[in-house]
Amino acid sequence: MAFTAISEINDDIAKITLSGELDASTAPIFKEEVESIAGQDISKLVLLTEDLEYMSSAGLRVLIFSKQKMGADVQLYVVSPQEMVLDTLEKTGFHHSVTIVDEYAAVAR
Amino acid sequence: MMSDRNLSPELLEQELASLRQEVATLKTEKAAFEVQQKLLENLVDLEHSSAQGEVLQASLQATLDLVTALTDAEKGSLFLLEASGKVVDAILSRAEVTPKQRAKLIGNVLDRGLAGWVCDRREIGLISDTEHDTRWLTLPDQPYTVRSALAVPIQRGEQLLGILTLLHPEPDHFSPELARQIDLTTNRLGLVLENARLYFQLRQYSAALDNELETGRQIQIDFLPDRVYQPPNWELAACFHPAKQVAGDFYDTFPLGNYVGLAIADVCDKGVGAAFFMALMRSLIRVFSGQTQLDGLSIVTGEDRQLLPKLSSQTQALQAVELTNQYVAQNHWKLSMFATMFFGVLDPATGLLTYINGGHEPLFLVNNSGIKQTLNPTGPAVGMMPNMKFGIAQVQFESGDILLGYTDGVTEGKNTDGELFTPQRLRSLLEHPAKSAGELLTRIETKLFDHIDRAIQFDDITMLAVQRL
Numbered sequence: 001m002a003f004t005a006i007s008e009i010n011d012d013i014a015k016i017t018l019s020g021e022l023d024a025s026t027a028p029i030f031k032e033e034v035e036s037i038a039g040q041d042i043s044k045l046v047l048l049t050e051d052l053e054y055m056s057s058a059g060l061r062v063l064i065f066s067k068q069k070m071g072a073d074v075q076l077y078v079v080s081p082q083e084m085v086l087d088t089l090e091k092t093g094f095h096h097s098v099t100i101v102d103e104y105a106a107v108a109r
Numbered sequence: 110m111m112s113d114r115n116l117s118p119e120l121l122e123q124e125l126a127s128l129r130q131e132v133a134t135l136k137t138e139k140a141a142f143e144v145q146q147k148l149l150e151n152l153v154d155l156e157h158s159s160a161q162g163e164v165l166q167a168s169l170q171a172t173l174d175l176v177t178a179l180t181d182a183e184k185g186s187l188f189l190l191e192a193s194g195k196v197v198d199a200i201l202s203r204a205e206v207t208p209k210q211r212a213k214l215i216g217n218v219l220d221r222g223l224a225g226w227v228c229d230r231r232e233i234g235l236i237s238d239t240e241h242d243t244r245w246l247t248l249p250d251q252p253y254t255v256r257s258a259l260a261v262p263i264q265r266g267e268q269l270l271g272i273l274t275l276l277h278p279e280p281d282h283f284s285p286e287l288a289r290q291i292d293l294t295t296n297r298l299g300l301v302l303e304n305a306r307l308y309f310q311l312r313q314y315s316a317a318l319d320n321e322l323e324t325g326r327q328i329q330i331d332f333l334p335d336r337v338y339q340p341p342n343w344e345l346a347a348c349f350h351p352a353k354q355v356a357g358d359f360y361d362t363f364p365l366g367n368y369v370g371l372a373i374a375d376v377c378d379k380g381v382g383a384a385f386f387m388a389l390m391r392s393l394i395r396v397f398s399g400q401t402q403l404d405g406l407s408i409v410t411g412e413d414r415q416l417l418p419k420l421s422s423q424t425q426a427l428q429a430v431e432l433t434n435q436y437v438a439q440n441h442w443k444l445s446m447f448a449t450m451f452f453g454v455l456d457p458a459t460g461l462l463t464y465i466n467g468g469h470e471p472l473f474l475v476n477n478s479g480i481k482q483t484l485n486p487t488g489p490a491v492g493m494m495p496n497m498k499f500g501i502a503q504v505q506f507e508s509g510d511i512l513l514g515y516t517d518g519v520t521e522g523k524n525t526d527g528e529l530f531t532p533q534r535l536r537s538l539l540e541h542p543a544k545s546a547g548e549l550l551t552r553i554e555t556k557l558f559d560h561i562d563r564a565i566q567f568d569d570i571t572m573l574a575v576q577r578l
Contacts (some may be wrong), residue, residue: 023567024379056568057377057449057517064493065445092449092468093489093497 001053005033012043013107019051022059030059034066045070046077046107055085060092067097075099077107137286138293147175169200172301173273176294177202180287182275184253189271189302194218194228222246224272227260231269234260235288238280257282261291263299270302322354325384329355332388338362340369340457342578346546348554350518350570357383357448358516358569359391365426369457370398373514373573374450374469374491386437386446390491393436394452397429423454423463430465430491430499437492447492451484451514460506460577465499467491472514474504475549477542481510506577511546513539514575515553518568522557525564530557546574 003020014037022030037045045066067076076098081089089095101107116124169187177185185202199214219228226244227234236258239245245258257277263270273295275283329351337345347360357376362369372394376386430452437446451472453464466472468490474482488499506512515535522530538556543549550572557570 027378056521057375057447058379060490061377061445061447064447067494068442068445091470091486092447092493093486094468094493096489097494 003029005030007033007037009037009040009042012041013046014040014042014044015046015048017048017051019053021054022052022062023054023056024058027056027058027062030062031065034062034069038069042070042074044075044077044107046079046104048079048104049081049085050079052085053082055088057088057092060088060094063094063098077101079104079107133286137289140286140290147179169198169301172298173200173202176273176291176298177275180259180275180283180291182259182277182282184276186274187271188214188219188224188274189306190219190228190269192268194220194269219272223258223260224274227262227272228269231262231264233262233288233292234258235283235285237283240280254278256280259283259288259291261288261295263295263302265299265303270299270306273298319354322381325381326351326354329384329387332391333359334362338364338369340364340455343369343455343457344546344576344578345371346550346574348550348570348572350566352518352566352569353380355381355384356569356571357387358518358571359387360514360571360573361391361394362573363395365398365454366422367456367458368423368426369455370395370426371453371455371462371464371514371573371575372451373472373516373571374448374452375516375518375569375571376448377446377490379569382444382446386441386448386492390433390437390448390450393433394429394450397432398426398452398454423456423461424501426454427452427463427465427499427501430467430488431497434467434491434493434497434499435495438495438497441492442495445493447490449490449516455506455575460508460510462504462506462512463501464504465501467499468493470515470517470520472512473536473539474506474510474512475539475543476507476510479540480536484512506575508577511543511549511574511576513549513553514573516569516571518566518570519553519557519572521568522561522570523564523567524560524562528560530560534560546576550574 001020003022003026005016005018007014007016009015016030016033018030020026070076078089078098078100080102081100086100089098089100173185173187187200188196189198189200191197196215196217196219219225223234223236223244223246234244236242236245239247239256239258245255255276256279258274260272260274262272273291277283333349337347339345345362347362349356349358349360351358357379359372359374361372364370372391374390376383376390430450449469450467451464451469452467453462455462464484465488466484466486467488468486471486472484473480474484482504484502484504487502489497520530520532520535534556535553538553543552553572
């Protein structure tokens with residue numbers, strides 16, 4: 001499945017919906033979306049990953065980039081990651097740097 | 110309205126002349142169409158030519174020979190020009206010119222004679238008799254007679270890419286119609302030349318790039334141990350298969366006083382960027398672990414000492430992971446680079462391995478009955494964020510035990526259907542006893558490359574195996 005990253009901003013929440021396979025060849029698409037919302041006045045960056053089937057280390061690199069780019073005041077959420085993506089987050093210890101939730105409603109609260 | 114009967118002889122003659130003109134135009138167009146058709150067939154043939162390196166020369170030579178034959182010219186030449194007007198290549202029909210003569214033509218600017226005239230005007234130059242045309246320049250050493258000459262500029266857009274010249278020893282050989290036909294085909298020729306030029310540029314560029322990458326590859330291989338360190342009563346084996354010429358994976362084995370440093374790591378991403386970080390991280394681990402060891406730096410606090418009474422030297426060396434993390438996260442945070450890394454300090458005398466697994470794939474300690482212990486991450490990947498804490502763990506080797514470390518290029522090795530090799534397949538290969546560390550690696554390599562088969566290897570593949578004999 002082709003990779004897509006679609007962003008939208010509502011009030012102070014930026015959402016990026018990721019789907020397909022996030023690897024070295026598709027990571028630049030994701031990075032571009034992150035850059036497009038950097039500098040906006042947001043407090044939360046939410047990654048909707050329900051349809052994200054795979055994330056390589058190159059993809060994780062963009063997640064770290066997001067965290068750094070947004071600064072300490074912006075909270076990073078990963079919503080309903082699939083098992084393989086969650087496994088990558090946990091194995092590399094990045095799950096400590098993001099908030100992983102099952103559904104988007106948990107973020108909006 | 111005028112009826113046919115009323116046509117005056119003058120008008121009839123006019124009518125006839127216009128019809129003749131139309132027929133001549135149609136003939137020219139038909140002839141031009143046929144020439145184009147043949148050229149096109151020629152191009153299609155060339156596309157199927159297998160010897161890629163020869164395509165440029167072959168394409169031009171075939172095109173020139175074809176035009177020379179179609180126009181019944183005696184000689185033909187095709188000069189390729191660069192933007193400054195300098196001749197970069199000269200193709201001559203029927204290979205009558207020696208390489209020496211050809212070399213002499215290259216580098217000249219066509220500013221004189223018929224070619225100079227065509228370059229200047231960007232239009233067809235037709236000479237029906239060289240003896241009565243000032244544009245013709247007879248060279249003192251010209252070995253053949255030329256009476257008719259036709260020179261056509263080959264252009265793509267504004268750019269003059271080349272000049273096609275056709276010669277004949279008799280005057281009035283090339284008619285204005287023929288000149289028109291050739292002119293109509295030069296669009297096609299322009300395309301051939303442009304493609305040839307782009308192909309040539311690409312080839313040059315890619316050869317230069319390949320060369321640089323090859324240099325990088327050689328240097329990177331030099332960063333890996335040129336021979337795997339073998340402490341007495343232990344067998345260490347490793348393998349390294351980069352997906353591209355340079356890689357982000359590395360392994361390391363080196364003596365640390367009475368201990369042995371063991372590392373396997375995977376820098377995120379692939380290619381040149383990953384290779385730079387591989388070199389950096391590998392060096393930092395070596396330097397920091399050696400330094401803390403040699404200087405006897407006491408990083409372990411008194412409290413920790415009580416918790417881990419026997420670990421001091423080994424844990425000191427392991428501080429290298431935290432120091433490397435700090436260095437990369439603080440100095441290179443803009444690049445968001447990181448590595449998953451296992452670093453262990455082995456006491457070969459006792460078989461005790463003290464380690465940090467920084468977000469790396471779990472390692473397996475196996476014996477004759479399969480996996481006896483899994484060495485899961487004890488901390489995050491190295492370089493992601495500053496001030497990270499890395500837990501230290503220990504594992505005891507018994508005689509015959511083999512520790513297997515690998516990078517995700519193994520478990521995520523894809524076959525042509527996109528199916529991964531998977532951790533399950535890897536684990537199943539560890540169920541049967543292995544004679545040696547080397548044999549275990551060969552077993553996994555064989556199965557893995559059988560699985561990948563003809564698919565493109567998309568990630569670096571690295572393994573390290575350590576056996577207590």
